[in-house]
Amino acid sequence: MSVVSINEFISLLANFPIFAYLFSFVQDIIISILKTGPIPKHVAMIMDGNRTFAKKRNLSLKQGHTAGAESLVKVLDTCFRLGVKVVTIYAFSIENFNRSKEEIDTLFGLLRDRLKLLAENENSYSRVNMIKIRIIGNKSMIPEDILQDLEKIEDKTNLETSEKILNVCFPYTSRDDIVHSIKQTSHQRMNGLINKDSITLDYVTDNMYFGPDSLPLDIMIRTSGQTRLSDFMLWQCNYNCTIEFVDTLWPDFKFLSLIMILMKWGYYKTLEMESEMNKLNEKDEKEFVDILKELPPHPPHKSVTDRK
Amino acid sequence: MTTVKVNGHTWSTHSGKSKDKVVEAPVIHNEGKLEPPNKYRSLNVFTVFYMLINNFLRSIKILDKNQTITELILYYINHSILLMVFFIMSIYKNFLWIYRKIVLKSLNVTYYPNKSPHIIRDDVNKLNKIPKRLSCILNFKDEDDENGGIDGLIFDISELVAWSVSAGIAELNIYEYNGIINTYNGELNRYINKNLKNYFGTEYIPNITIKIPHVGQIMVNDASKPVDLTVNLLSAIDGKPTIVELTKTMSELAVNKELKIEDITIDLINEELIELVGNEPDLLIIFNPNLDLQDYPPWHIRLTEFYWEYDNKDVTYAVFIRALQNYAKSKVNVGK
Structure with missing residues (x-):
């Protein structure tokens, strides 16, 4: 409850220039404080709740999605300013093709426009900040005209100097990803590039859409209170990854909500690192005593079989 | 025939039918056992405090980059604020832990099969x-x-x-x-x-x-x-x-x-x-x-x-x- 209402209050106040300035100042301070602690390298997000948001406020579907896109820009900015290397977003699931044609077209158009806005000009956000945009997923399912635009965006942002990556999963499901990897691996074997023994866990992982140089996932965030993964990064998130399900709807998920998740993660990470350090310093010095050997000797055996 | 040595005596097991088979008792291997990352979740406030102080001290040793003095000082101020926030969080988490334990206990009483x-x-x-x-x-x-x-x-x-x-x-x-x-x-x-x-x-x-x-x-x-x-x-x-x-x-x-x-x-x-x-x-x-x-x-x-x-x-x-x-x-x- 509290996060949403605080967020609403803040967004109301932010309409005044003085407060807007003050907030950005406070945000800068919070970011520089948080930066001194551990920061996750890879964050993934399932942006759920745009439609519920629209329904709640009597907005059209399109307005709901637009509000979600605005929220995304803010969250991305915060992540990258904090020093997160890779952000992955679930933009469109293969299952989403079940939606109405109108909504699919809206979503495709919105996504293309937003990405264009991020990457089109020399002074666009992702090019100034050296962020590489990658489209992850089954590209054969994207309509031709949109695919061309997306590939143009990928090319434009694919610079050698860019250290940060924005993965846009579009259209993606994790099962499709796993099958894609199995196909790729089989293909490579058929062409004689590898033999049976070189198929390992790492090899299969490297053949996924995310590619071999992708960083392991640290945090997965899903908004709007659903507690399931909906076929998103199942392979990547099931080990050594913090999964956060938050009740906030995606358009309401803003700076503060994100900071709270990262703060919690940083807290546990610090403790984990500290106790590992302590373990290294202590190095098992416990001595175990064999109680049986420490006992005083027992009386001599005397048995009926000993009788001569 | 199998011989088993117990307490200095050598025991021979004779059985008329066939040789006895020595079977090893199953051992539970603790190595490589996955420990769920929850052991840090219920640490008490004092342990956390000790850890955070340690963390701060360590950060002093690590930092020797080519930074200006102001940057260095700012880093220390920021980092100590962060650690203070973490400490407050640990107090809060401890209360939360107690609260949740009470809720769980009362639930266990409410739902009893x-x-x-x-x-x-x-x-x-x-x-x-x-x-x-x-x-x-x-x-x-x-x-x-x-x-x-x-x-x-x-x-x-x-x-x-x-x-x-x-x-x-x-x-x-x-x-x-x-x-x-x-x-x-x-x-x-x-x-x-x-x-x-x-x-x-x-x-x-x-x-x-x-x-x-x-x-x-x-x-x-x-x-x-x-x-x-x-x-x-x-x-x-x-x-x-x-x-x-x-x-x-x-x-x-x-x-x-x-x-x-x-x-x-x-x-x-x-x-x-x-x-x-x-x-x-x-x-x-x-x-x-x-x-x-x-x-x-x-x-x-x-x-x-x-x-x-x-x-x-x-x-x-x-x-x-x-x-x-x-x-x-x-x-x-x-x-x-």
Whole structure:
């Protein structure tokens, strides 16, 4: 409850220039404080709740999605300013093709426009900040005209100097990803590039859409209170990854909500690192005593079989 | 003839029939055992304080980059503020821990099955739907812990079996990272049946089948009667390693021209994995203080609903029934 209402209050106040300035100042301070602690390298997000948001406020579907896109820009900015290397977003699931044609077209158009806005000009956000945009997923399912635009965006942002990556999963499901990897691996074997023994866990992982140089996932965030993964990064998130399900709807998920998740993660990470350090310093010095050997000797055996 | 040395005496075992076989007693290997990352979650305030001070001191040693003095000072100010926030968080977390423990305790009192299937069925019948397949992530606790070791695990599983049968669930998956329980399935079966007698009486015991998909072993209690509950014992090996093995097989078939690469589809892989591991569960209860999937088979958690109770380590009926209640409220709309 509290996060949403605080967020609403803040967004109301932010309409005044003085407060807007003050907030950005406070945000800068919070970011520089948080930066001194551990920061996750890879964050993934399932942006759920745009439609519920629209329904709640009597907005059209399109307005709901637009509000979600605005929220995304803010969250991305915060992540990258904090020093997160890779952000992955679930933009469109293969299952989403079940939606109405109108909504699919809206979503495709919105996504293309937003990405264009991020990457089109020399002074666009992702090019100034050296962020590489990658489209992850089954590209054969994207309509031709949109695919061309997306590939143009990928090319434009694919610079050698860019250290940060924005993965846009579009259209993606994790099962499709796993099958894609199995196909790729089989293909490579058929062409004689590898033999049976070189198929390992790492090899299969490297053949996924995310590619071999992708960083392991640290945090997965899903908004709007659903507690399931909906076929998103199942392979990547099931080990050594913090999964956060938050009740906030995606358009309401803003700076503060994100900071709270990262703060919690940083807290546990610090403790984990500290106790590992302590373990290294202590190095098992416990001595175990064999109680049986420490006992005083027992009386001599005397048995009926000993009788001569 | 075998000789066994005990206490300085050499004992020879003569038996008229044949040579005696020396059998090694099974050893529980603790190495490589996965510890869930929850041990840092219930640290007391003083330990955390000590750790944070340590962290600060260490950061002084590490920092010797080419920075200006102001940057350096700013770093220290910021970092100490962060650590202070962490310290306040640790106080808050401790209170939260106490609060949650109290809630859990009172829930355990509220929902008590009293070894009666009727009570469980009554609780379940208030819900509008229940899962067909239930999966539980259990931890192998330390032998020294309360309800720990193999015995604790067997006890927890047999309770879960009794609750699931009473609730009317058709399939129960038990996931334990190391798969330790696989070697004790005889004991497990005996204890499950013993526990079921406590619930259902000695005359008519529900018919349980225990499956270990990885080994391909099925243990049937009464083949003549219909099965009331199938228990699948899963471990980390049923997850990613199985998919890797499947990749090997698929590529082998492709090389031998028995399978076209285009024919490898989601449906085909799904069929194979259902065969090798089992079906996707509807509900996954994580009996862990936090949400940690512990390398659970990734293919099988596509639309699975998760349930876990913060700061809870025990397998209790309250958590079980609350998970079912939560499941009854959930709505699945694939893609829509």
